Amino acid sequence: MGKIKVRLKGKAYEIVIRHGLLKTIGVMLRRYACGSDAVVVSNKTIWAIYGRALTTSLKKSGISVHVEFVPDSERAKSFTSLKRLLDHIGAYDERKRLFVIAFGGGVIGDLAGFTAAVYKRGIPYVQVPTTLLAQVDSSIGGKTAIDLSVAKNLVGSFYQPRAVLTDTSILATLSERHFKNGLAEVIKYGVIADRGLFEYIERHYRKILAKDTEALEYIVGRASQIKARVVEKDEFDRTGVRAILNFGHTIGHAIEAAASYSSQYHHGEAIAIGMVVASRIALTLGMMSASTAGRIEALIERVGLPTRLKGIPLSRLERSYLRDKKFVRGKNRLVLPVCIGRVKVIEGVPDAAIKKAIRACMVH
Numbered sequence: 001m002g003k004i005k006v007r008l009k010g011k012a013y014e015i016v017i018r019h020g021l022l023k024t025i026g027v028m029l030r031r032y033a034c035g036s037d038a039v040v041v042s043n044k045t046i047w048a049i050y051g052r053a054l055t056t057s058l059k060k061s062g063i064s065v066h067v068e069f070v071p072d073s074e075r076a077k078s079f080t081s082l083k084r085l086l087d088h089i090g091a092y093d094e095r096k097r098l099f100v101i102a103f104g105g106g107v108i109g110d111l112a113g114f115t116a117a118v119y120k121r122g123i124p125y126v127q128v129p130t131t132l133l134a135q136v137d138s139s140i141g142g143k144t145a146i147d148l149s150v151a152k153n154l155v156g157s158f159y160q161p162r163a164v165l166t167d168t169s170i171l172a173t174l175s176e177r178h179f180k181n182g183l184a185e186v187i188k189y190g191v192i193a194d195r196g197l198f199e200y201i202e203r204h205y206r207k208i209l210a211k212d213t214e215a216l217e218y219i220v221g222r223a224s225q226i227k228a229r230v231v232e233k234d235e236f237d238r239t240g241v242r243a244i245l246n247f248g249h250t251i252g253h254a255i256e257a258a259a260s261y262s263s264q265y266h267h268g269e270a271i272a273i274g275m276v277v278a279s280r281i282a283l284t285l286g287m288m289s290a291s292t293a294g295r296i297e298a299l300i301e302r303v304g305l306p307t308r309l310k311g312i313p314l315s316r317l318e319r320s321y322l323r324d325k326k327f328v329r330g331k332n333r334l335v336l337p338v339c340i341g342r343v344k345v346i347e348g349v350p351d352a353a354i355k356k357a358i359r360a361c362m363v364h
């Protein structure tokens with residue numbers, strides 16, 4: 001079992017990572033003393049597979065269970081879902097010691113976390129992430145949000161969970177596409193902070209893609225540790241430290257927006273191309289060697305993630321990129337690799353270098 005402490009002023013919490021953890025989750029939740037009445041936010045896809053195991057474990061520990069289903073897609077991160085959840089929780093909340101369990105991927109984690117943040121100005125919540133992306137990224141660090149029609153994640157708050165309880169065995173039923181989606185973020189952690197993790201993926205990518213128990217525990221554990229250390233240094237994304245998590249995300253977000261957040265590009269797929277573009281920009285600026293840029297691109301390709309952009313016109317991508325919120329005082333801000341395991345945040349990268357890298361990654 002892996003335990004990682006997230007040390008934040010006045011609100012430290014644990015990430016527990018274990019294959020098969022769901023069976024004993026009730027006992028663990030008792031220890032965290034969040035409450036005795038769980039409002040589980042989930043969707044019907046996840047609940048059909050794991051609902052019974054979660055309910056059984058909670059009830060065995062004397063925790064009552066009330067389930068709230070939300071739509072199975074980004075659509076769930078809406079005011080409609082938020083209001084519905086708040087109305088239902090309000091009606092249910094009578095002489096109860098309520099806490100929220102976010103039982104799902106990043107969509108559910110973001111929505112349930114935000115609901116817990118605003119109900120009665122904050123009630124406890126626990127993240128039980130069920131996708132690789134949620135296990136290594138979105139469940140850790142307290143960013144909660146819903147979307148507006150103009151862009152994603154514009155309404156939210158920093159609200160830390162009481163614990164993140166991660167069962168890697170749950171990934172067995174995750175689709176290959178969603179699994180690879182999360183793997184893009186794991187590769188990102190290797191590039192920004194951990195050469196050892198990057199080399200592990202290079203050596204063991206077949207075992208990882210086969211969802212080998214030991215390999216999953218290793219990559220989820222290492223990635224969670226890196227995210228925890230970054231969040232500890234910059235909980236509210238103010239000092240620039242947390243910005244390194246955005247490696248590949250500036251161009252990645254522009255790709256997602258240019259594709260109108262459709263299933264043409266999932267987040268991790270867009271980030272994968274964004275990492276290739278960022279590596280090429282670093283190469284053009286003389287920050288990194290051609291062999292290192294080639295190694296990053298080769299690993300992304302080997303695990304089956306895209307490295308080239310198809311079906312989106314350059315002009316549309318440029319428009320989305322210019323709207324990105326990572327611009328500071330009118331200047332762009334990009335996270336660029338220096339070597340495997342280290343990145344730098346660079347402001348005011350020449351447009352010509354960005355366009356050249358994007359063009360090199362476009363399939364016409």
Ligand code: NAD
Nearest residue numbers: 045072105106107108130131133134137138143170173174
């Ligand atoms: P998701 O939550 O939509 O889940 C992907 C799909 O997998 C869904 O259809 C879901 O029902 C299904 N699923 C989940 N677990 C499963 C399992 N174990 N077995 C079978 N099917 C399963 O997508 P995601 O990639 O997890 O999350 C994306 C969201 O995360 C976006 O909204 C993004 O904005 C957000 N995000 C937030 C942060 C943060 O720091 N808060 C960071 C990154 C991403």
Ligand code: GLY
Nearest residue numbers: 137141143242245
């Ligand atoms: N996913 C980026 C962050 O948590 O800051």
